[in-house]
Amino acid sequence: MKDRVGVLGQFVALIEKLAALEKRYGFFDLLKSVLLLGVIVLLGYAVLDPGGISERIERFQQREHQDRLARRIKAEPEIRLQLDRLRLTLGAERASLMELHNGSKNLSDVPFLYADMRYESADTLLVSWQYQNVSLSHYPMASMLFERGYWYGSMSELETVDRRLAGNMKMNGIGYVAFMLLESADTPLGLLSVSYKCDSLTLTDKRRLGNSIRRTGAALCGLLTK
Secondary structure, three states: OHHHHHHHHHHHHHHHHHHHHHHHHOHHHHHHHHHHHHHHHHHHHHHHOHHHHHHHHHHHHHHHHHHHHHHHHHHHHHHHHHHHHHHHHHOOOEEEEEEEEEEEEOOOOOEEEEEEEEEEEEOOOOOHHHOOOEEHHHOHHHHHHHHHOEEEEEHHHHHOOOHHHHHHHHHOOOOEEEEEEEEEOOEEEEEEEEEEOOOOOOHHHHHHHHHHHHHHHHHHHHHHOO
């Protein structure tokens, strides 16, 4: 009890001193002095113990990375389930998700965009191994998706936009494809695609495709940003 009274007395004395300083120098001058003193203390601590600060920053970054990794591991089964549902609902050949990442930079310090097909649901053989560390600068379709947000059509239509991509997809037996850009707060996250063996869809199937891919895209954005 005596200890508590003593601490309370010290706190009251500190308040009285601050009040006296405020009356003498003014509130804003006192506030600036306190802030300046805080900065000086922090700088002194950084000079005297630079390793301690860097270690704390490193530990914080490690914990943040581990938390993100744990959240992604937890979300992965749901991501795969979303792709399976999308493919089966539409009767498609394949549904896949390519995640975007930054590769090396050019001389102007501008990062190049790359993509990895991390998740895939397919009725036949998986092809995700063919689409790892893909440089998007090689594919005009990527620029169109960043501008429009979506694209769908047959391989003959795709050839007018991106001959290289159309050729790759033809080799995998694809006749029709739809792409959708996944974003969060205007930040690109990935590319969702649905592909078919057939080379055309009915108007009803196109509407169903549009509704389903938008719904799945919204769900995947939430899972990717958890």
